[in-house]
Amino acid sequence: MEIPFIKMHGLGNNYIYLDLFTLDINEKLLPTLAQRVSNVNTGIGSDGLIIIHPSDVAEVGMRIFNKDGSEGKSCGNGLRCTAKYAYEYGIVDKKKFNIETKAGLVEAEVFEHNGKAEHITINMGSPIFNRSSIPMAGEESEKVIKEPFLIDDSQLEVTAVSMGNPHAVFFVEKIEEAPLYDLGPSIEKDSRFPEGVNVEFIEVVSDRELNFRVWERGSGVTQACGTGACAAVVAATLNNHVARNETITVHLQGGDLKIKWDQENQVWMTGGAVITAIGTYYFHDKE
Numbered sequence: 001m002e003i004p005f006i007k008m009h010g011l012g013n014n015y016i017y018l019d020l021f022t023l024d025i026n027e028k029l030l031p032t033l034a035q036r037v038s039n040v041n042t043g044i045g046s047d048g049l050i051i052i053h054p055s056d057v058a059e060v061g062m063r064i065f066n067k068d069g070s071e072g073k074s075c076g077n078g079l080r081c082t083a084k085y086a087y088e089y090g091i092v093d094k095k096k097f098n099i100e101t102k103a104g105l106v107e108a109e110v111f112e113h114n115g116k117a118e119h120i121t122i123n124m125g126s127p128i129f130n131r132s133s134i135p136m137a138g139e140e141s142e143k144v145i146k147e148p149f150l151i152d153d154s155q156l157e158v159t160a161v162s163m164g165n166p167h168a169v170f171f172v173e174k175i176e177e178a179p180l181y182d183l184g185p186s187i188e189k190d191s192r193f194p195e196g197v198n199v200e201f202i203e204v205v206s207d208r209e210l211n212f213r214v215w216e217r218g219s220g221v222t223q224a225c226g227t228g229a230c231a232a233v234v235a236a237t238l239n240n241h242v243a244r245n246e247t248i249t250v251h252l253q254g255g256d257l258k259i260k261w262d263q264e265n266q267v268w269m270t271g272g273a274v275i276t277a278i279g280t281y282y283f284h285d286k287e
């Protein structure tokens with residue numbers, strides 16, 4: 001089967017995108033397709049698969065599948081790339097529009113330069129704190145802020161936030177010493193997170209600046225995680241490390257995002273999006 005695709009990245013967090021406005025594909029195939037195209041040796045190579053699709057409730061819809069085939073409910077870098085593609089390829093004819101995700105509707109705004117979407121702002125909505133909605137096991141509580149968290153003999157403190165997808169945020173002295181590979185996999189699959197969890201390590205640089213690394217649920221270490229950067233700013237605010245209602249610069253491995261958690265409890269994310277390649281993927285029934 002010949003499958004036309006677009007490869008795009010947001011700060012190096014790269015996905016293979018399928019445009020279901022022009023392509024018809026059996027959605028049962030998507031988890032397997034995500035695993036196949038993500039494989040850098042036998043596929044194209046990516047952090048996963050994103051589906052851009054018609055929506056009854058928004059101008060455009062987006063679904064995200066991680067490298068392991070699991071479906072996430074939202075993806076910040078994917079949303080910026082989806083907005084860029086929708087604007088530049090005529091799916092939408094305006095600069096402000098909604099995108100439907102499994103986590104709900106988000107609002108996108110494209111900032112154009114020479115007809116191209118130079119950078120994109122997404123209103124990622126309100127953070128979710130209560131434990132059962134993260135979801136995280138344990139006594140129901142309003143918030144999980146710097147809760148003791150023992151993992152593989154390491155005593156950590158976790159702040160848990162959902163941006164429609166679950167995030168476990170840990171603060172470290174030096175970002176280069178973050179135990180990304182040592183503890184990321186164990187935390188991701190820890191039973192205290194019944195749906196798994198994205199794992200972020202944050203170094204506070206100032207009250208307007210964070211350094212950030214991520215081990216993503218279903219994809220492992222990626223260059224950037226948009227929902228994770230939002231969760232990091234919310235967690236840093238809850239722990240009084242950064243100022244509320246101010247624009248915080250988050251330095252991710254692949255570049256910077258500007259994040260603001262405003263007084264109306266909306267989290268705004270601004271950053272770039274790049275089209276890397278357009279091509280045809282040849283799906284073989286037998287790998």
Ligand SMILES: N[C@H](CCC[C@H](N)C(=O)O)C(=O)O
Pocket residue numbers: 013064066071072073074075076077078165166198216217218219222224225226227228
């Ligand atoms: N791994 C995430 C989905 C991708 C999120 C990330 N790439 C972003 O930019 O937000 C999850 O399973 O919830």
